[in-house]
Amino acid sequence: MSLQGFYLMPHPPIVLPEVGKGEEQKISCTSMSLQAIGKEIAQKAPATIILVTPHGTMFQNAIALSYEEEIGGDLKKFGASEVAMKLEINKILTHKIYELASAEDIPVVLATDSLLREYKSSVFLDHGTMVPLYFINTYYKTYKLVHITYATLGDIDLYRFGMVIQKACEALKEEAVLIASGDLSHKLKEEGPYEYSPFGEKFDTEFVRHLQEGNVMGVFGMDKELICNAGECGRRSIAILLGTLEGRRFQGELLSYEGTFGVGYGVMKMNVVAEDASKLRELEAVKNGNYEKKQNQRDPYVRLARESLTSYLNLDKVQEKLPNYITDEMKSMKRGVFVSLKKHGELRGCIGTIFPTTENIAEEIRRNAIQAGVHDPRFNQVEKEELLEIGFSVDVLTEPENCSKEELNAREYGVIVRSRGKTGVLLPNLEGVNTVEKQLEIALEKAGIKPYEEYMLQRFQVIRHKEE
Known part of the structure; x- marks a missing residue:
């Protein structure tokens, strides 16, 4: 039967x-x-x-x-x-x-x-x-x-x-x-x-x-x-x-x-x-076709993120040279970068830097892509076999600027809160974070800053690159 x-x-x-x-x-x-x-x-x-x-x-x-x-x-x-x-x-x-x-x-x-x-x-x-x-x-x-x-x-x-x-x-x-x-x-x-x-x-x-x-x-x-x-x-x-x-x-x-x-x-x-x-x-x-498409991304930001983690998992080392498709902007500018990995639509790893820690955007992407796949403490290390089902996105942060609460917009701007050596950061346009009040509540909690304490505010924007 x-x-x-x-x-x-x-x-x-x-x-x-x-x-x-x-x-x-x-x-x-x-x-x-x-x-x-x-x-x-x-x-x-x-x-x-x-x-x-x-x-x-x-x-x-x-x-x-x-x-x-x-x-x-x-x-x-x-x-x-x-x-x-x-x-x-x-x-x-x-x-x-x-x-x-x-x-x-x-x-x-x-x-x-x-x-x-x-x-x-x-x-x-x-x-x-x-x-x-x-x-x-x-x-x-x-x-x-x-x-x-x-x-x-x-x-x-x-x-x-x-x-x-x-x-x-x-x-x-x-x-x-x-x-x-x-x-x-x-x-x-x-x-x-x-x-x-x-x-x-x-x-x-x-x-x-x-x-x-x-x-x-x-x-x-x-x-x-x-x-x-x-x-x-x-x-x-x-x-x-x-x-x-x-x-x-x-x-x-x-x-x-x-x-x-x-x-x-x-x-x-x-x-x-x-x-x-x-x-x-x-x-x-369809699955194999999608993977081939991911491997041949036209966007150099997400392509570098995927290739960096893939190379590290396969060879257990960082690529020595940057690929020839890297743009002049990626080689000449310094910016903070977040690299996010999602598997079946759910977060599988995310590591980012508010301020640049390497000599250019390309190196920042390469470093953070490997960190997101291997060293995000919330997840087990990504396995080579998983790469087929993981999507990459790269968020490049603009330089933070001082602002007031009235100048924030949860959809448009990310926020940085600082007080006595404690810092909290929240990216913009996050699901479930629709108000500035909610955005600040989360950022302060992440930093360990009480809402009644004095703190400094900064805002930044994000240029998001996603795999097609």
């Missing part, structure tokens, strides 16, 4: 009457759609439900498969301790998925209580799992569970993991359905859980449309900045779901979409309509 159902289900605890206490009526369409899926799954009567969640115990570099006899949890932290579940894990299918994924070099881990004890955690049912299952359990309870927490891996690895799930079900002749648990943008309204962003609605509209059209390449081809600024938690769950549909054409049937509380709740089922050509090869071709 292969997977018999494919569903996107959001997980807002407020949709449950025990949590919402009347507020759930404001998202009644979501509730009715979740109930419809519960009824449909009851009719299919699968032996196993496979659920991918963002909210279990997450490992940064490995997909976690819960591997105990049972898994339980409740919604106590949402004020509803009476909503509790204990489910049997399908350990045979779970281990088969682990075995096949390991053979494909996809990073996975069997999450047991003994392993998680090292991280002061244990196997548990999270709200990303319990909310969808609440609606299924209303109509159907005789199933085992495969509980998966995704990791921040690349899209292709997530897609390949989905293919592994399908293969494991076929190998064991397992009757199962797959649920991709996830909300869409959390930034649809000012009163939402995160500050409003115009990227939120744009992401939701585009993402849902691609799924409705069965456009796998469209989903994976979405703009990385759009994804990063949308504040979503369902895209990686869907990336895995799409992998389970490899070789099949589908259409997404949208049962409902609501954004009442500033978070996008999309309920959808994927209907298989025909066989299809492999999308994996297309995805790999």
Whole structure:
């Protein structure tokens, strides 16, 4: 047997009457759609439900498969301790998925209580799992569970993991359905859980449309900045779901979409309509093409940053000569420079200098690119294999000038605060920093300066260079 159902289900605890206490009526369409899926799954009567969640115990570099006899949890932290579940894990299918994924070099881990004890955690049912299952359990309870927490891996690895799930079900002749648990943008309204962003609605509209059209390449081809600024938690769950549909054409049937509380709740089922050509090869071709494009950047600033870190990781030394594409400005001017690395839209390293520490901009870029990849204390050292999935940006700072608070603009100017040998710096145009007050609050906190202390203000601008 292969997977018999494919569903996107959001997980807002407020949709449950025990949590919402009347507020759930404001998202009644979501509730009715979740109930419809519960009824449909009851009719299919699968032996196993496979659920991918963002909210279990997450490992940064490995997909976690819960591997105990049972898994339980409740919604106590949402004020509803009476909503509790204990489910049997399908350990045979779970281990088969682990075995096949390991053979494909996809990073996975069997999450047991003994392993998680090292991280002061244990196997548990999270709200990303319990909310969808609440609606299924209303109509159907005789199933085992495969509980998966995704990791921040690349899209292709997530897609390949989905293919592994399908293969494991076929190998064991397992009757199962797959649920991709996830909300869409959390930034649809000012009163939402995160500050409003115009990227939120744009992401939701585009993402849902691609799924409705069965456009796998469209989903994976979405703009990385759009994804990063949308504040979503369902895209990686869907990336895995799409992998389970490899070789099949589908259409997404949208049962409902609501954004009442500033978070996008999309309920959808994927209907298989025909066989299809492999999308994996297309995805790999796009990935390789993007890497070639990155290696041949026309912008000399980001090209130098990438080549500097790449050369250091490959040869364990700094390039002796500057490349011949370096401009006269990069060789003659001294400026502070920040080099940022992002992997799958998320920060992977950033090191910068407010004032120049080397003889020119080019040397500043070279030094800071290596520092960002190797010595940023917040992250492990970048591995050579990661470079394919990392994007580089270079911010060149103008010379700081003294200013008053009234002359600041959080979008246009970065800020430097100084007091008694303590200094704090914040770049301009940062997500979530929309006011001068917020900008100063963060900069002062970074410097360890109390808001009531006297301090000097300076502002600077940033010329940003990004890979195409």
